[in-house]
Amino acid sequence: MTVDKRLIKQVINGDTNAFRQLVDVHHKRVIHICLSFVNIPHDAEDVAQEVFIEVYKSIHNYRGEASLSTWLYRLSVNKSLDFIRQKKRQKRGNGLVVSYEKTDLENLQVSSKQLPSDRMEEEERNRILYKAIAQLPERQRVAILLSKIDELAQQEVADIMKTTVSSVESLLVRAKKKLKELLLAEKEEI
Amino acid sequence: MLVMKRKEKHIQDIDQLLNKQLVNNYEPSFNFVDNVMLKVEELNVNKPVGKVLQIVFRMAAAVAVVFFLSNVFILLSSMGNSSNQQTATDWTGIYEQKSSASWYDYYNDDLFLADN
Numbered sequence: 001m002t003v004d005k006r007l008i009k010q011v012i013n014g015d016t017n018a019f020r021q022l023v024d025v026h027h028k029r030v031i032h033i034c035l036s037f038v039n040i041p042h043d044a045e046d047v048a049q050e051v052f053i054e055v056y057k058s059i060h061n062y063r064g065e066a067s068l069s070t071w072l073y074r075l076s077v078n079k080s081l082d083f084i085r086q087k088k089r090q091k092r093g094n095g096l097v098v099s100y101e102k103t104d105l106e107n108l109q110v111s112s113k114q115l116p117s118d119r120m121e122e123e124e125r126n127r128i129l130y131k132a133i134a135q136l137p138e139r140q141r142v143a144i145l146l147s148k149i150d151e152l153a154q155q156e157v158a159d160i161m162k163t164t165v166s167s168v169e170s171l172l173v174r175a176k177k178k179l180k181e182l183l184l185a186e187k188e189e190i
Numbered sequence: 191m192l193v194m195k196r197k198e199k200h201i202q203d204i205d206q207l208l209n210k211q212l213v214n215n216y217e218p219s220f221n222f223v224d225n226v227m228l229k230v231e232e233l234n235v236n237k238p239v240g241k242v243l244q245i246v247f248r249m250a251a252a253v254a255v256v257f258f259l260s261n262v263f264i265l266l267s268s269m270g271n272s273s274n275q276q277t278a279t280d281w282t283g284i285y286e287q288k289s290s291a292s293w294y295d296y297y298n299d300d301l302f303l304a305d306n
Contacts, residue, residue, distance in 0.1 A: 016230060023223050031218045045222060052226045056233065129208075148208055 004068040011059050019059075023052055026069065029149070030076045036145045037080035039130060047083050051075050070159045073152070077142055077160060132182035140175035143168050 003025075010018035030051055035044035054075060062071065133141055139161070146157045147168070158165045219225075 016227070016234070019230060020223060020227055023226050027222055027226070028218060031222070032216065035216055041216060044216075045219060048218075048222070049226055049229065053229055053233070056230050144208070 002067075005064065008059060008062060008064075008068065011056070019056060022055075022068075026072055027052070029069075029152075030072055032149050033073055033076040033146065034080045036148060037077070038083055043083065044080075047079050048076065051079050054079070066159060070156065073146075073156070073160045074162075077146070081138070081142075128183065128186050132179050132186065135182055136175055136178055140171050140178065143171035144175040144179070147172055 004022070007018045007022050011022065027048065031044055031048045034047040034051070035041060038044050038047060051072065055072060062068070066074075133144065136144065142161060143157065146152055146160060147154065152160075154165050154168055158168045161168065
């Protein structure tokens with residue numbers, strides 16, 4: 001029996017310490033996934049917290065068909081996408097333009113060893129990149145953002161997206177092609 | 191030519207740009223796990239009341255459904271009975287009027303042979 005499965009069994013039997021161990025093991029990756037979608041650390045942690053609460057509430061229904069990590073990461077993607085949609089609706093309601101704002105990106109913790117000018121340049125690059133990624137179709141966006149997470153293998157990305165590795169590869173090719181077009185168009189505008 | 195080269199360079203940079211994304215360097219808040227566990231404890235405290243309420247609501251809903259269905263059944267069956275009775279009376283009446291035979295004739299002694 002894997003560690004995860006043993007911990008799940010303990011959680012089902014009411015052991016909250018086992019759940020703490022689960023959170024401890026997986027929280028970093030979950031936050032990284034959420035952050036790659038929502039771009040704001042504070043929001044990413046809120047979404048990640050919701051993910052773990054949801055897991056705790058529905059752990060009795062976990063049948064072990066997919067590994068716990070796949071279930072967790074799929075939930076993270078879905079919650080992040082819900083969060084983005086909700087935010088878009090709110091912004092639309094307030095009459096604001098939907099885009100990644102610079103202040104959002106400034107919240108990303110960039111390595112402190114950079115010079116201010118380097119940092120500004122990098123922020124600007126990130127802003128353009130995020131804007132382009134936001135314009136991709138949803139599945140392409142999910143594939144490209146998940147493939148960017150260091151710890152995730154392509155098979156895991158495929159499992160999270162409930163598809164095959166070859167589909168993920170083709171999604172990535174299309175996403176990168178589209179990104180190139182979008183970034184070139186952006187650059188020409190500048 | 192220079193513009194083309196710049197574009198190509200830019201295209202090559204995309205993978206690099208994606209790889210440079212700083213998401214993987216992000217360190218979560220030190221109290222993240224504690225915050226999650228606090229929420230879990232809150233859930234556990236509110237859980238029993240929630241469960242009892244849920245059971246009460248479910249039972250109330252079940253009783254309401256049973257009450258509604260039994261009323262509907264009573265209503266439909268009473269409507270059905272009255273219309274059936276009426277039709278039956280109509281048909282027997284017409285039959286009795288049009289038929290030359292009498293139902294009571296079947297119990298005559300003349301039919302003794304037919305019966306046996």
